[in-house]
Amino acid sequence: MTSILVFQNYFTPARHALFERLCKRGVALTALYMHLPSDEGRAWSPVEDPPYPAVQLPHFFVGKTLFFWVPMRFWRANIIVLDNNPSNICMILWSALFALCGSRLGMWVEHIPDRYKGRLKLAYQAACTRLLALLCPIRIAFSDMTRRYLEDYGIDRNLRRMVQAVPPPGKHAPARPPAPLRRFGYLGSDGPRKNVQALIEAFGGLGRDDVTLKIAGFTGEQEMPGLDFLGYVDEASREAFFQSIDVLILPSLADPWGFVINEALERGCLAVASERCGSAELVAKISPDLVCGITPAEIGTCLEKLIALDASELAALRAKVPDALAGYSMDAATNRFAGIARALAGGAS
Numbered sequence: 001m002t003s004i005l006v007f008q009n010y011f012t013p014a015r016h017a018l019f020e021r022l023c024k025r026g027v028a029l030t031a032l033y034m035h036l037p038s039d040e041g042r043a044w045s046p047v048e049d050p051p052y053p054a055v056q057l058p059h060f061f062v063g064k065t066l067f068f069w070v071p072m073r074f075w076r077a078n079i080i081v082l083d084n085n086p087s088n089i090c091m092i093l094w095s096a097l098f099a100l101c102g103s104r105l106g107m108w109v110e111h112i113p114d115r116y117k118g119r120l121k122l123a124y125q126a127a128c129t130r131l132l133a134l135l136c137p138i139r140i141a142f143s144d145m146t147r148r149y150l151e152d153y154g155i156d157r158n159l160r161r162m163v164q165a166v167p168p169p170g171k172h173a174p175a176r177p178p179a180p181l182r183r184f185g186y187l188g189s190d191g192p193r194k195n196v197q198a199l200i201e202a203f204g205g206l207g208r209d210d211v212t213l214k215i216a217g218f219t220g221e222q223e224m225p226g227l228d229f230l231g232y233v234d235e236a237s238r239e240a241f242f243q244s245i246d247v248l249i250l251p252s253l254a255d256p257w258g259f260v261i262n263e264a265l266e267r268g269c270l271a272v273a274s275e276r277c278g279s280a281e282l283v284a285k286i287s288p289d290l291v292c293g294i295t296p297a298e299i300g301t302c303l304e305k306l307i308a309l310d311a312s313e314l315a316a317l318r319a320k321v322p323d324a325l326a327g328y329s330m331d332a333a334t335n336r337f338a339g340i341a342r343a344l345a346g347g348a349s
Contacts (some may be wrong), residue, residue, distance in 0.1 A: 003028040003313070004341045005074055007082040007091070007108070010037045011046040014259055017167035021334040023051045034068045034087050041189075043234065061086075061205050070094055078345045080106040081136065082214035084268045085121070088128035095135045106160075107136035109335045112145035112278055113152065116254040126153055134144050136271050138344055143257060143278035160340050164278070165333035166262040169239065176246070176318065178311045181270070182211050184303065185245035187233070190218040195251040195274070195294055202251075202299035203227065211307065216241045242267040247306055251292065251299055252277050265325055270317060271301055285324035287317055 008015060012034050022029050030053040037044040039061075046054060056197050059068035066087040081095050095105060111125060112251060133139060133155045141147040142162045184203065188194050196215065203213040204224055215240075216230040242248075248264035248271045261279040264271040272290050273280040283290035292302035309317070326332065 001026050002338070002341045002345045004345060005030045005032055005077045006078045007032050007034060007080065007086060009033070009082065009087070010035055010039070010042070012037070012042075013043055013044060014164075014166045016047060016050065016055050016331055017330055018165065018337065019052050020050065021330060022338060022341070025334060025338045027338055028052075029341075030055065030074075032057055032070065032074065034082075035061075035066055041327060043232075076101045076103055077300065078104045078106075078341070080108050080140065080340075080344070082110060082130065083107055083109045083129055083132050083198050085125055085128070088124050088125075088132070090340060095132060096183060099135050104344050104347060105136040105137040106140055106340065107141050108142075109150060110142045110256040110278075111149050112194050112254065112276075113252045114254050115276075129153060129155070138340065140340055144281045144285075146256070160336075160343070162336050163328050163333050164257045164259065165285050165328050165330045166260065166266065167330055168266050173266065174242050174243070176268050178315060180311075181246045181306045181309060181314065183214070183244065183246040184212065185214040185241065186218065186250070187216045187238075187241065187248065187263075188250070188258075189305050189308070190220070191320070193253045195253045198294060198296045199249055199251045199299055200224070201296035202303060205296060205300045206303060206307075210249045210308075211303075214241065214245055241265070242269055245269055247272060248305075249292075249299070250274060250277055250279065251294060253294055255279070262325075262328060265321055266283065270306070270321075271336065272306075274299075282324060282328055285327075286320045 008031055019029050019031055027257060033056050037259050059070040064086055067090045075098060079098055081091055098105060130153055138158055138160055141150060141154060142164055186196060186199055190196055212226045214228045214230055216233045219231045220229040242264060246268050250258045250261055250273045252274050253276055255277040258280040261271045261273055271283050272292055273283050274294050275291055280291045288304050289305055292299050
């Protein structure tokens, strides 16, 4: 049996689903959570009695910098550390200690080339990535964009490609009617990098009274015909949101992935990601037209193309979704991660 420790920011349903499947594949996995979902405004709660050990590490913040303590029993193991800006000072120190103790280290990376961050923040991030790469013989990239990010800093050896995946819905998604695409949606936060205002401006510029845009995840104050803010959605209300739209739009200025793209496609929606989202690689496998720019004009052009699709063109697009999703399924993610865990435990590089 392969034994491995995996550092994570905090519990997430998608990672739990992956770890659960890895246990069934014979990977003895322990999840080490550095802080709490609530620290970043997440409402997730860890499941009770997961099939793998899950340890909440003692931690505290100094400003935005995270510090955490790792119990001594974990110092010598096969360990996948996390390249994450708030925790990286502490993570680098712990990684150096783990290496001195004889641990085999892998490095989990989701960063992407990011023009949104300031120069100082990018310089700090690059320095941390390089230091962790020196300590970790195996580097795990979670998207094509992450691979490019690492290669830009000369980290191009011993890269292992992982895929992003979400658990499939509990119920089979009902077949979508062959009607024209008229119902668009967004699900996420209202932070500036999410670029929601550009999406709203693009929607308003369509000038059509037969098209709607539903914004889920936060409550807004703008009023516009066809625009509806749903606030926070979860579980049943989240499923209802996906069933109420035809296309999900993720217009982010920078997004390492965007799990909502996978969720939408799993539920029968089409999905559009901006060219600065890691998930653009997934929707591009369906059609290049599902990758948009980040300006209101570019997003509006994308919406207009989708609105203009006839029934046969729409059917052809939807027919490509299952094949595209197959490479980003939980089974695909489990297979890849199990291979990475075996390579790390076996001392491969």
